[in-house]
Amino acid sequence: MQLKLHWQILIALLLAVLVGWLVSPDTSIFGVLLVSVFDFVGKLFLNALKMIIVPLIVSSIIMGVSNLGSGDAFGRLGGKTLGYYVVTSTFAILIGITVVSIIQPGIVDGEPAKDMLGLSADTSEVMQKVEGKSAGDVVGIFLRMIPTNIVHAAAEGQMLGIIFFSLLFGFFMTKIKSDLGNTLKSFWQAVFEVMMLITDLVMKFAPIGVFALVAKVVTVSGFEAFKPLLVFFFTVIIALLIHIVVVMPLLLRFVGGVNPIKHYQAMAPALLTAFSTASSSATLPITMDCVQDRAGVSNRVTSFVLPLGATVNMDGTALYECVAAIFIAQAYGLDLTFGTQVSIVILALMTSIGVAGIPSASLVAIAIILAAIGLPAEGIGLILAVDRVLDMCRTAVNVFSDSCGAVIIGRTEGEKGILQA
């Protein structure tokens, strides 16, 4: 009997931690650095996932919207979906603010911890990306929602633009003559089905891909980097855990009326992939596969809620942005007035909607928040050493929340077959 996919991935992940711990960055076999082997294999897996994203998002949104047919269903499902995104992200942010205010990781023995923590050594690359960001950049993020050139947006991975165009395309497909509309429908349906089959193939390689990605992270960062930032690290983990093991199951149980444990089981491959890739977009094909095939949500809901959610709904990211910004403010000794906290909440919500589902996307958003509350962007240096692992965790939370959205919305649409097996 073959081991189930999520067990294979989990074992790969644990093995990767062990191997990464045993191997050092300069260990080589036959003159080849092991890290570069991990890097190569991990990149192949990531490339394969990324290759699927654009055609998958476009075909599934176009199909999802055109299947909704009349304006009514579109408005209802759209309203529920956006409502779910905003409510859960706000919950996440409030949990983040509460936990970081209670634990106060930026204050050690009553003093701001900036000097004790020391800036992470290798900040130059990130600094280039985040330097000069200001609150005005939130506008830039949303400007790209309407792309001047859809091909360029696709090539640059600007998902908001692609989503916007696909929503329009799918909507107006229902407004043309029915024979023409049907031709387009069969075409996009076929593209979508082919993309899902390619996803199945890529998923078979997930254990190898996950092993390589995680082994590389552990080999490169080791465990040392964590020590000075342990309190901050656990603050984020505790807040994320509250969201994913308290808030989400309550919503699943009482709003969705389903058994949360079954949903964790159904989503295991997607959660482990999200953890390993640190990218909700790259995980999207696997998320869709799990929600549709393992949790039993209809294609109608899945193909609408998930591609949107992968870019727009990021609970873990919103929570992290808040905790990180407040931690840095505490470490710099900034007095956090009520007004400042409200700005942080609003900016975290907006940037979590606007930033892409790619690794480290939060860092740019945090730079925007820091600028808005009057702190230097280099404050980000304080959190860099632990950012990657926290990125892995928050991405899993992002993906889990999207999947819960699909389940809950499916149930409120009267679907009976969800999580029954």
Ligand code: ASP
């Ligand atoms: N890596 C996250 C994601 O893809 C985004 C972030 O918080 O950096 O969902």
